[in-house]
Amino acid sequence: MTVSLGKRFVAEAVGTFILVFFGAGAAVVTLMLAVGTGQATPFNIGIGALGGLGDWLAIGLAFGIAIAGAIYTFGRVSGCHINPAVTIALFATGRFPGRDVGPYIAAQLLGAAAASLLFAWAIGPDAVTIGGLGATAPFHGIGYLQAIAIEAIGTFLLMLVIMGAAVDERATPGFAGLVVGLVVAGIITTTGNLTGASLNPARTFGPYLGDWLLAGQNLWEFFPIYIVGPIIGAVAAAILYDNLCCGD
């Protein structure tokens, strides 16, 4: 017997809320801090203006620590996917029931949207006009397909670690949350200034919705990047791990 779907729905929503509020929120605060420092190149939108790659490491750690906290809190309740790509990958490899996929994704999108809207309310208009609520988009010189590939590769690593550190029964117990959080921080440090390093359709959905509702900024043309890339990457990683590391 598992926890009821209603309780798991709430856990997924709150977990994704934590991820977006603190993770995407860190990107907003970085952009607000960098205002007026000047733009050295079109490749530099402000994150990195003060601390170079250290800015991205800080944002990555904000995401990673929030994710680790959510995993240790809600991992036993809902599984704490807080990412539709992870939910779909677990479903695709037969580990998660199909009837729960829709409610889980709905909860994740709801939690992300609530986080972005509440963050905008708490910080004020600058969070939207300067910080863009931490929305992700391909950076200067990164094409649409390149962005999909980068998101897919980043999520591939994330899902591979989830498989190895958490799903595999031989994994050392208790470390999954910490390792998954640190891996997210590492991926964001490298790919943050390429695509925003979403790795998660819900994480992009929240800021996009907030920007659209509060400032009329329409970024939805980029949304398929953050749906297709993460799902391809996560499903590929789960299938690869099953074939490499399970069985004989």
Next chain:
Amino acid sequence: MKCYYCALEGKESEAVAICIVCGMGLCMEHTIRKDVDVWEGGYPLPSRRVKAPLPRILCPECYAALYGK
């Protein structure tokens, strides 16, 4: 083995169980059975309660210490 609690009361009765915490021998009258739910699994899948609970035999003293009753 005799029941420790009965021995304290000056009675003598055979022990039918042993407290899992302190190892005290207990007769039926002084045995407390506490069934504990067992959960398996967890991140990234919801944990699942195993159908049959795990039986634990406790003496009254250890039961009070563990559960405050």
